[in-house]
Each structure stands twice: as C-alpha cells, then as structure tokens.
C-alpha cells in the first residue's frame with residue numbers, strides 16, 4: 001500500500017497552492033513529489049489538454065502514429081541532442097525498466113550497477129536497483145534481479161575532501177569490477193545526477209566525468225535517471241546540463257507533463273536503432289493527452305522559466321543558510337535550482353530524524369506541505385512548483401523558522 005505524507009483531502013490546486021475540502025489553502029512545497037513543476041492547473045497546460053481531448057484521447061503507440069507524440073519526441077530530441085531518440089511510457093519506474101532493458105538488449109550483457117542510497121522505482125527491477133530503504137525490498141528479495149551497488153559520494157557527511165570521497169566511491173566500483181562483475185559483463189551503470197530520495201545529493205562533477213570515462217572504456221551504457229532531477233527542477237531542463245555530460249540513455253517522468261502520467265526513455269540513436277521492434281512496448285505509453293501536456297510544458301520552459309528557477313532557488317538557498325546560522329542542528333544546505341534540501345544532525349553527527357518529523361508536522365499545521373528524504377529521513381527537501389515567487393519562499397521560511405524553533409523545544413535535537 002502507498003504511504004501518504006499527510007492526511008489532507010484536496011479538492012483543488014492552483015499555482016503553488018492546494019485547497020482542502022474545508023476550503024483551507026496550503027502552500028505546496030511537495031508538488032505531488034516534484035511533478036507539477038509549472039504549477040497546479042497551469043492554464044497553458046490545461047488548454048493544451050482540453051484541445052487534444054477533442055481530437056484524440058488514445059491511439060496506442062503500438063498501433064498508429066499521432067501528431068502529439070511525434071511533436072513531443074521531436075521537441076525533446078531538439079533539446080537533448082539530434083543523436084537521440086525517444087520512447088514514451090507512463091511512469092518513472094517504467095522508463096527506468098525500459099532504459100535497462102535497452103542496455104541489456106543492445107550490449108547482450110546482463111550486469112547492472114547502481115548506487116547506494118539511490119531510488120529508481122518500485123517495480124521488481126527498479127526496486128532491485130533502489131538502495132535507499134530496505135522497506136522497498138522487504139519480502140521481495142528472492143525475486144529481485146541481481147544489481148551491484150556502489151557508494152554514491154556524500155561530501156556533506158564525510159571528513160574526506162570531495163576528491164577523496166569521489167576516489168573512495170570509484171575504488172568501490174573498481175572492486176566490484178574486480179571481485180564480482182567484470183566490466184565486459186556489465187550492461188549499464190544507472191545513476192541519478194542528483195540523488196533524490198537518497199537526500200538531495202548533487203553528484204560531484206568529477207564523479208560523473210569518471211563514470212562517463214569508465215563506460216566509454218568498457219562499452220557500458222551510462223544511464224542517467226532524471227525522473228526527479230529533470231524538467232527544470234535544478235534550473236536547467238536536465239541536471240546533466242550542469243555537468244556538461246551526455247549519458248547514453250536518460251530517463252524522464254514526473255514533471256514531463258505537469259501531472260498527466262508520462263515518462264520517456266531518451267537514448268542515443270545508435271542504441272535505440274538496435275533495440276528490436278517489439279522488444280519493448282506498452283498500451284498507454286505516450287498517450288495523446290499526456291504528450292499534448294508535455295509539449296505545452298516545454299513551450300513554457302522555453303521562456304524565462306529556467307532563469308526564474310535559478311533566481312528563486314538562489315534566493316531560497318541564501319534564506320536557508322541564514323536559518324542554518326540560527327539553528328546549528330541544520331548540518332547542511334544543498335541542492336541545485338529548486339531541488340534544495342536541509343539536513344538535520346545533532347552534535348556529533350547523529351541524524352535528527354524525530355526532529356524532522358516534528359518540523360514537518362508543525363509546518364503542516366501552518367499550512368506548508370513539506371517532504372523529507374535521506375536514508376535516515378533526517379533531510380527536509382524543498383520541491384515546490386517551479387513558478388513560486390520570492391514571497392512564497394519568504395512565507396515558507398517564516399513557517400519553517402517557527403516550526404524548527406518550537407520543535408527543538410519539544411523534541412530537542414533527537
């Protein structure tokens with residue numbers, strides 16, 4: 001069963017706000033877990049969906065071609081690179097499944113490498129790749145396909161320098177290659193350029209550069225899971241653009257159609273062309289309504305949208321750093337664009353998990369919706385609709401300030 005972060009009954013969404021059945025408004029810094037990046041009920045997206053509704057609701061991409069699918073695929077290719085092709089599906093997990101199936105199919109190898117504290121979904125394959133919480137794997141262990149995990153650099157909770165931390169993780173990868181899975185048997189390395197569920201940890205650039213080099217050396221496909229970090233969340237269309245690194249395959253979902261289920265496997269043509277017709281597919285993937293919404297989303301992001309994300313994100317970060325000065329229990333402020341988080345640790349570095357739960361509860365009482373993340377649930381992630389204004393940030397900071405203050409009095413730094 002799904003676990004719910006709140007007990008709210010929501011009847012309407014507009015911009016950065018949700019309204020419950022009693023008419024109470026909530027500032028939504030969860031955005032349906034990073035989905036409604038253009039804001040709830042964005043009028044441009046709604047209009048595109050309405051228009052499409054009268055033309056074609058379903059055609060089936062296994063059956064026919066239709067313009068909304070082609071238009072969105074072309075728009076994505078234009079933005080990611082002309083040497084890529086797109087395959088649409090419905091969810092983040094489904095896109096990741098597709099990306100890995102592509103890698104297995106074209107390399108004719110069976111090895112999969114992913115990272116500790118990663119999250120890639122809840123289907124059997126993606127649960128096997130996920131390593132952020134044993135709960136996702138409990139009772140399924142026997143049938144999860146083998147995936148080998150390596151540490152993801154966490155420069156915020158180590159005494160090592162960034163360089164040393166990167167080297168430590170790469171040494172683990174070397175060890176896996178040496179002891180368990182030869183590079184010649186490895187189909188793909190799957191990585192989130194900014195770990196989401198794992199704690200909003202941006203990968204150090206050197207780490208991704210080295211992964212790219214290793215993949216090139218051994219003919220391994222580098223897959224970027226940009227399900228959470230994509231679609232303007234970090235201030236660029238995709239987080240990869242902060243690093244200047246092109247993966248062989250990129251997966252996208254969440255914000256791609258601003259709330260209509262849609263996901264994409266965006267893979268290099270040289271591999272997509274080798275993926276045999278019928279080797280993958282699905283009934284609802286690339287639904288016309290979703291594709292129409294997706295096209296509208298990209299049009300919106302072609303304006304000054306991403307600049308806005310960068311500006312508001314920088315403003316928010318400074319405000320959070322000020323809060324950190326006031327509350328030393330905030331051990332770090334980190335992130336890119338509006339994919340920002342604050343981690344809570346007690347003196348000596350122990351995760352302040354109970355405190356984070358209390359802060360979220362207090363914030364909700366003041367009508368601010370917040371989510372946590374991190375393997376110890378001791379990180380608050382800010383994942384608002386990207387259309388928020390500085391005034392929304394000010395409001396959230398004021399609520400956060402009082403929530404942290406009163407929570408500290410109640411639970412201490414536990």
Ligand SMILES: Cc1ncc(COP(=O)(O)O)c(C=O)c1O
Pocket residue numbers: 033091092093094096119120121122192196197225226227228229253254
């Ligand atoms: C990085 C990442 N990958 C994959 C997924 C799974 O996406 P979905 O829930 O749409 O299957 C998520 C969802 O939170 C995610 O954050």
